[in-house]
Amino acid sequence: MxxxxxxxxxxxxxxxxxxxxxxxxxxxxxxxxxxxxxxxxxxxxxxxxxxxxxxxxxxxxxxxxxxxxxxxxxxxxxxxxxxxxxxxxxxxxxxxxxxxxxxxxxxxxxxxxxxxxxxxxxLEDNPDYSIKLIPAKREGRIRAWVSIIYGCNNFCAYCVVPFTRGREMSRRVSDIYNEIQSLAEQGFKEITLLGQNVNSYGKNLKITVDFPDLLKEIHKIEGIERIRFVTSHPRDLSDKLIEAMRDLPKVCEHIHLPIQSGSDMILNLMNRGYTYKEYRIKINNLRNAVHDIAITTDIITGFPGETEEDFQHTVAALSEIEYDGIFAFKYSKRPDTKALDLPNHVEDKVKSERLKKILDLQETITYKKNIRLKSELVEILVEGYSETDANKLTGRTRTNKIVNLYGEKEDIGKLIKIKILEAKLHSLFGEKVLT
Ligand code: SF4
Missing domain, CATH: 3.40.50.12160 (Methylthiotransferase, N-terminal domain)
Structure with a gap:
């Protein structure tokens, strides 16, 4: 057996x-x-x-x-x-x-x-890992993850990833292309390109290629209707990438761009490599180039040395930028990281209070943004039945918002037009529009 x-x-x-x-x-x-x-x-x-x-x-x-x-x-x-x-x-x-x-x-x-x-x-170094072709047994049949770069060279002061996943190693364009081509032949419609920092893609390869070049190549693959990617480091987000997002119709109007803090002093201590002003300019450029782009982010509350004033800069950043969604966490001490040795660690109670304030503020922003979508016509890719209500189908907009609807089994795997009827905090409800 x-x-x-x-x-x-x-x-x-x-x-x-x-x-x-x-x-x-x-x-x-x-x-x-x-x-x-x-x-x-x-x-x-x-x-x-x-x-x-x-x-x-x-x-x-x-x-x-x-x-x-x-x-x-x-x-x-x-x-x-x-x-x-x-x-x-x-x-x-x-x-x-x-x-x-x-x-x-x-x-x-x-x-x-x-x-x-x-x-x-x-556990040893495996310098050829990026050229190994490891077969993946994928969870779905419609959307697939595809790794394009492993590891990270950034050493943000709170982050353990460079110690656990090692230095950056980009996969070869041909390997990525062939993997996605095969996914398209199997009927997959959407791919998400994965890397700790996709914007660093190509730096260690023998040929001159960067992330926007890779997007252009993948865009040619027939059968793939939508392309997404995570995660982008704000410092490395180039004008060329913004232009590629604008010009390549399959690239969805969504970017996850972790800000972590709105305070320049904290960003510096975190070793993030940008100021709030520089980050803000990139957001403006994205919004000017890509109509109705959804922007999501990560926030850490209570990083060592974060004063109430620093925290208020983060609050102000959320109000000013109005993200579509955030992932926010309390700072957590991680072995080997630089932040461990920083002075003025913040009390857990304060970290929790700040986290709650951030999450409450974001809820009002997310809900307000979702309400604006009421009566709008949007395209969704139907992924299957809803996990919370088996009578409904579920899918995502190009901006990565979840939409539930009543529909036919035959709709699964298809791009369909939806009219949004109801907006909730974490999802939308809509009806199919016959075209
Ligand atoms: S937070 Fe992201 S960019 Fe910074 S070290 Fe960790 S994985 Fe790299």
Whole structure:
């Protein structure tokens, strides 16, 4: 009988897509997907260490697995992702029931372990990782993630990513093109290009190519109707990219541009490489070039040294820019990062209060922006049935807003025109417009 695997993913889109690759390796090796922990012969925890909370969630899940393994001693447990890379062999000391540990840039090595070889870790530098073709077992059939660059060279003072995912490594244009071409042939309609900083794409390649050039190449692929990308570093967002977004119809009118703080003093301490004024100019340029572009961002509250005045600059930035949505978090101490050694760490209570203020303010802005869409005609790509109401279909606008509607099964996978009837905070409701 075939063996079965189960993957539990923590963290960001990067990890979600890495888990698709991990599933791809298992499938190629003849494994089937288990319905849950109890049915699995192998369990992989794909970990995230971006914040302390994510790390704690992993440890509590690992504790649960200890009990499962006690009842089923043949169960194999693997730990992948950023915590695996960061803690390495120390995990074996604390949790001797772990069988294999591998880092985000060593997913290709999983096969060696899965096929029964006696290795217990894959954490070493893997300079050829970007040219490895790892098959992904994708979660959907309509939208797909495609990695274009791994790692990050920026060393923002709060961020653990350069220590866990290593330095930037761009994938070759031809590999990316072929992967997307194959996705188009399988019927995928939308792709999201993934990287910690997509705007750095191409810097380490032998040929001269940058991110806007890559977008132009991908744009030629027939069958792909929409192109998205995450994440853009504001410092590296070029005029050339803004022009590409303006001129390439398949590139959706949405950008995620993390500001992190509205205070120049804090941005400097964070090592972000831009001032609020410089960031603001880029927002203006985007809005002037790309009609009705949606802009989302990330915010950290209570970074070391953040005074009430600094925080008010962030509040003012949110009011001035009026983002479509934000991801906001309290500053979290991360190992190896520069921010650990900064003076004047902010009390947790203050961080929480500031976070609440930011989230409350953004709710009013998001809702106000959604209300403006009422009676508008928009195009959505129908992704499937709604998770919260199985009678409704769900899709996204080009600006990445969720729209629910009543419709036919045949609409799934199609671009359809919708009239927005109702606006809520986190989604819109609409009806199909017959064309
Ligand atoms: S750009 Fe900064 S925040 Fe983003 S992954 Fe790199 S170091 Fe982390």
């Amino acid at each position: 075939n063996k079965k695997y189960h993957i539990h993913t923590f963290g960001c889109q990067m990890n979600v897509h890495d888990s698709e690759k991990i599933a791809g390796v298992f499938s190629e090796t003849g494994y089937q997907e288990a319905s849950g922990f109890n049915e699995a012969d192998v369990i992989v925890l794909n970990t995230c260490s971006i914040r302390e909370k994510a790390e704690q969630k992993f440890y509590s899940e690992l504790g649960r697995l200890k009990k499962i393994k006690k009842n089923n001693p043949n169960l194999k447990i693997a730990v992948a992702g950023c915590i695996a890379q960061q803690k390495g062999g120390k995990l074996f000391e604390r949790f001797p029931y772990i069988d294999f540990i591998f880092g985000p840039n060593n997913i290709d090595k999983l096969q060696i372990w899965v096929t029964g070889n006696t290795v217990n870790s894959a």
